[in-house]
Amino acid sequence: MNNATLKDLAALAGVSPATASRVLSGHPATSARARQAVEAAVRELDFVPNAQARALRSTRSDTIGLLVSDIRNPFFADLAHTIEQAALNLGYVTLLGNANENTQQHDRYINALISRQVDGIIVAPQGDSSDAIKSLTSRSIPTVFVDRIIPGVDVPSVTTDSDAGIRQAVSHLVGLGHDRIGYIAGPQTVSTGRDRLSSFTAALAANGLTVDPDLIFYGNFQAASGSAAVHALLSVPHPPTALFAADSLMAVGALAVVHRLGLQIGVDIAIVTFDDIEWFALLDPPLSVVSHSVEDMGRIAVELLVDVMNGGRPKSVCQTSELIIRGSSAHAILPRTAELRGSN
Amino acid sequence: MNNATLKDLAALAGVSPATASRVLSGHPATSARARQAVEAAVRELDFVPNAQARALRSTRSDTIGLLVSDIRNPFFADLAHTIEQAALNLGYVTLLGNANENTQQHDRYINALISRQVDGIIVAPQGDSSDAIKSLTSRSIPTVFVDRIIPGVDVPSVTTDSDAGIRQAVSHLVGLGHDRIGYIAGPQTVSTGRDRLSSFTAALAANGLTVDPDLIFYGNFQAASGSAAVHALLSVPHPPTALFAADSLMAVGALAVVHRLGLQIGVDIAIVTFDDIEWFALLDPPLSVVSHSVEDMGRIAVELLVDVMNGGRPKSVCQTSELIIRGSSAHAILPRTAELRGSN
DNA sequence: TATGGTTATGGAAACGATTCCATGGAATCG
């Protein structure tokens, strides 16, 4: 780390450190002569200012923190990507942390981000553990929730309203003749898990169906629980003819099992999932999904955070969702389904 | 940011800032009384030390930088995950940057990481543009290459030797009767793109086959180029009966087109790809892959970096790769293939 | 009791930038 310092730079340029600093930060009160001399010295020394020292003195770090639940979930990978791009365009570097669905790690990262004096933090909060989050708000560090929220914590958020998309999906399935739809739920300790389930039950009611507890399986947003769900749901007395998964990873797990059982997706059983992952359109048949724009969500999260950092108190944003129909739910229900199911 | 400072903490504990600092950093020369008083004050104030000031004074930040090529590529998402976990276990926070396959952004992130005084940096270098990288080495910032390298830049690296796995794959395909294997190559400006192609041509020779330029398509490691590759490769005079993709995203693009053409994977056409992505095992049929351990790669990258940061000059590590046979290449070549192909 | 060696402590100087404040020179105006 044999970095040249501002003092070295100033000495080489023949000006004071104060003047050199002004040139670097674009302060208006600088002469053309000073600017040229400093810029030449910057090139000569390959000078990169020490962000620590700058942050220490100016109490801003031009850095935001981003804490996602699981970077290996394509939804969060996409989200991280869009947030990072949007932040970069505004001159912010993003420190990305991965809670890895682990509350302890979640807290550790929040403390790490606090101690690194991030100017703000965007977080997809983990469960309902608000302890570390409280530490953020009590320090009045600008915070924004993305995708998920913690009830009772007053922080601006950008989330998805699952009602519209899930209602469309249920209506669509009912229109195809499905009156028994299996639901693979997310964890009820997470706001998105709860919201999507209540959207689903509301949509059933709106279509004149009642909720059958046998047809609801509680998973944990991970692939393995999607697999378990299919086994469980297809072995009840009157098995469902369609499945709805509350997130992409559980859908993947479900798909694997459905394949293994020899059921033909879209014919023997209809499948729809929340989260539009690029790969889903490439499957055979392509998967029908309830889509919400991850690009918009990332962009808005950054906008909200910038607003908060500027002292604003922006309203939370709730995006809409919509159904995209593809091959996995393209056909009306067939008599063959019940027959096949009997053999399993 | 109404953070309590070390001075406040010391005042509350009734000691000097120096003593408080010693307690916090576990310095041996502290009395039990001082320790207790300081620890009580820490709890009372919810004190989190300012990492900027600490880094400024002690010239270490307990932070490493990680720059990946594309966070949306599942391989790099997994890699980021393992590196982050390994680093966290050693007490380092990881600043994750995403070059987004963009040289300019790559350079910008490297400068951002330099100015934040990371203790070291792990990078999957972008192409052969070594300018920003030179800036790293000239400052003697500990650096490690992961997955990819830049020829001629003397930096420890952890990479995969593609020879073994690709040779197994080619032998396997030849054993099934394939003598025309289409190769979807990565960009030849990236070391992995070059290495895998030369492994492939060597494996052909080892199996008594010659290289047909018609059967090599040059892609860019992105899905769209995999799709283009299938169109191109299947329209040559003597089309291949098997395809090998040099990375997972191109394989995904290829799969989509193959499906759309109505070809049955594993029967009409065999497909093998580099990179073992979890999702590939869930496809129907599951995909044969050349696998290399992303967990080991991440772990070793961190080990190498720690070694360099401690002043060592570790040797580069080259991992082996191996073929995993699944349904997409399970059957011997069938006469039907040529017939079907003719109709397209 | 004097001496030496620990040990815990506080004072103060860094680290490398930003920024307030004072200054001197040039430019403008009456």
Next chain:
DNA sequence: CGATTCCATGGAATCGTTTCCATAACCATA
């Protein structure tokens, strides 16, 4: 031509830690 304004500049304080150095207190030994 003198007074006022404006602009570029440098000196010095500052941000919140760590760490060197000196000191004081203490115990044990001669």
